[in-house]
Amino acid sequence: MSEAGQHGRTRYVLFDVDGTLIDALDNQRQVWRAWAEHYGLDPDEVYRVALRTRPTETFARVAGSHDPHECLARLHELEDEDVRSGRYAAFDGAAEVLRRLPPGSWALVTSNYEHRVRGRFLRTGLPVPGLIVDAAAVEEGKPSPVPYLRAAARLGAEPGDCLVIEDAPSGVRSGLRAGMTVWGVNAAVAQEGVHRHFGSLREAVPHILAFASGSSVDAVA
Numbered sequence: 365m366s367e368a369g370q371h372g373r374t375r376y377v378l379f380d381v382d383g384t385l386i387d388a389l390d391n392q393r394q395v396w397r398a399w400a401e402h403y404g405l406d407p408d409e410v411y412r413v414a415l416r417t418r419p420t421e422t423f424a425r426v427a428g429s430h431d432p433h434e435c436l437a438r439l440h441e442l443e444d445e446d447v448r449s450g451r452y453a454a455f456d457g458a459a460e461v462l463r464r465l466p467p468g469s470w471a472l473v474t475s476n477y478e479h480r481v482r483g484r485f486l487r488t489g490l491p492v493p494g495l496i497v498d499a500a501a502v503e504e505g506k507p508s509p510v511p512y513l514r515a516a517a518r519l520g521a522e523p524g525d526c527l528v529i530e531d532a533p534s535g536v537r538s539g540l541r542a543g544m545t546v547w548g549v550n551a552a553v554a555q556e557g558v559h560r561h562f563g564s565l566r567e568a569v570p571h572i573l574a575f576a577s578g579s580s581v582d583a584v585a
Contacts, residue, residue, distance in 0.1 A: 470493055508541070545559050
């Protein structure tokens with residue numbers, strides 16, 4: 365599959381959010397620490413599990429005696445409070461690439477919820493796209509291909525004309541299963557399966573813009 369898609373066709377860029385455009389690692393760690401302390405659990409152990417599993421799976425492993433619905437409600441309360449009061453930073457290059465992409469040619473595909481994403485974007489000054497596919501918009505989350513396929517369908521795009529920008533293994537698998545070009549960013553080592561790897565989002569910016577425009581990197585630098 366060509367990274368540039370078919371000649372003359374519009375190309376689209378689909379971005380993951382946490383870890384890709386916004387550095388939320390410390391926020392996630394603090395939220396899980398507060399959640400663990402609420403239940404009298406070891407915060408470090410809870411966070412190690414949370415990094416590898418979805419919240420409902422985390423609850424089952426570390427707090428199996430507690431009501432999972434109550435566990436999730438408490439987690440959501442902490443996450444919402446973090447959006448209001450936590451400190452966030454966009455990765456270098458995020459504002460530039462989002463502002464330079466044509467409107468309607470890009471979207472966000474996140475395992476978080478839209479109201480939190482919008483809150484974080486407002487806090488960091490990033491431009492908000494017209495389309496956000498969040499956890500509530502799909503029946504299956506990453507690594508299922510459903511989130512990225514849903515975004516492509518709502519943009520009116522063919523999967524082969526889409527570029528996925530991801531930092532996490534589950535997101536990479538999701539994009540690959542959707543039949544899209546997948547580039548990895550913000551990791552020292554390339555995630556398995558990515559078509560291209562960049563150590564930082566900043567390094568990827570000219571290449572993302574070139575993909576979107578169908579031109580060379582030099583033409584968009």
